Structure formats: structure tokens, C-alpha cells
Amino acid sequence: MITASGPRPQAVLFDFGGVIADIVHDDDGFTVVAEEVVRHIGGALPIADVEADIRAGARAYESWKQSQSRRIHPREITYTEFWELVCCDWPEAPRRALLENAAAAARLCECFETATLHRPAKPESRDLLLALRTRGVRTALVSNCLAAEAARRQLRADRLTGLFDAEIYSDEVGIRKPDPEIMLTAVRAVGAAPEATWFVGDKYNRDILGARRAGLGAAVLMSSPGGPGTPVRGIAADAEIASPIELLALLQ
Secondary structure, X not given: OOOOOOOOOOEEEEOOEOOOEOOEEXXXXXXXXXXXXXXXXXXXXXXXXXXXXXXXXXXXXXHHHHHHOOOOOOEOOOHHHHHHXXXXXXXXXXXXXXXXXXXXXXXXXXXXXXHHEEOOEOOOHHHHHHHHHHOOOEEEEEEOOOOHHHHHHHHHHOOOOOXXXXXXXXXXXXXXXXXXXXXXXXXXXXXXXXXXXXXXXXOHHHHHHHHHHHOOOEEEEEOOOOOOOOOOOOOOOOEEEXXXXXXXXXXX
């Protein structure tokens, strides 16, 4: 049974992938990214080798993200640090070409996220956000991501741009969930009180834990195909839902 205690919130914060949007991995996207990287380094390395290194770097980044979730104040990786995971064994010239231009590293991170990871909006997300706006509930997106511009591109494609009162991305603020500060940044951005703010996420060790650390009024877990993440001792959700629209039942 869906339950949550306390009055109707002033604001609701949402995770992106797994909550507002589905997560679809695209294995063919690694070739697309490899071709773009090879163009950037002037064809200095074969595409097949670059693709293999991008895949190795992506696996290392996944492990890095898991380790950050064990920290009290986890940070987000920088754009150049991500590409260092890819090109650590390259000859000096192509490695420098990839790492010494921060703007290019950021652009290539956006390419990586856009090509290898699709986050189409869940069918009910737009209706939910419009309903919350009608009810006077402020909303914010709080997302751990490598490239905010890739997320914004997806929001535009799904007609969700402008439906959040604030959008907070880890690569732009430099910290990741479950650091409470990234959630409190969103709370301040929408002008709400932490105790009158709810968070909806799909992972215990990032979303629910972060909401508890931030002292938010409620933490709601949404089920997702990727599972609820790593359990955290003593941390539980106030409510569990299966789809975005079910959140409205908690606001009655």
C-alpha cells in the first residue's frame, strides 16, 4: 500500500534516469563515439582500438561511480578525468590532444552520453509534472550525469523543457548523490524548506540515502528495471511507487 506521512510538500525533487525517464543502453553508440574521438585526434589511432579503450574507460567509470556512493561527500568526475580513463595507455601526442582541451573533453562527454545512453521520458512524466504545477508544487530535477547537455537534449526531445523549476546536474555542480548538498542546492533553487520537500528516486544508495542525509521530508522509491541499487543499513523509503503518476496518490 502506498503511504507517506506529513502534509503535502512544497516541492518534489526527481531523479532523471529510472524515474522521469527510462534508461536504454545503446551498444552501437560506442562505435559512434570512437569515430568522433578519432576525428578529434586526427586519425592517430585505429577506430577499433579507440572503441575498445572507450569501453574499458566506461567500465572503469561505472566502478568509480559505485565507489563514490560509499563516500560521505562524493564528487563527480571531470570531463578530462573521464577521458583519462580511456587514453591512459595511448602515445603522448593523441593523449595530449584528448586531455589538454577541456572544452573538447566536455563536448566528447556529451557525445558519449548521447550515443551510448538514451533516456526517453516515461509516458506519464509530462502529465505528472503538469499536474504538480497546477497544484502549486515546485519541482526540480537532480541527476548524477556525465554531461548535462545530453540530458537537456533529451528533455527538449520529450517536451519536458521548462516543466522543472530547477535542474541540477552533478557534472555542473561537481558533486554527486548521495552528497546531501546536491539535494539542498535544488531545495534552495526552488525556494522550499528541506522538511517540506520530497525526493523521488530509484536507488537506495544514491537517492534515498541522499534524501535522508539532506533532512528532506520524505523519500519515495520508484521501482525501475535496473533495480533499487545497493541496500543501506537503516535506510528505508517512506513510500514505494511503480510509475510517476502514482506519486499523485500520495498527495491526496
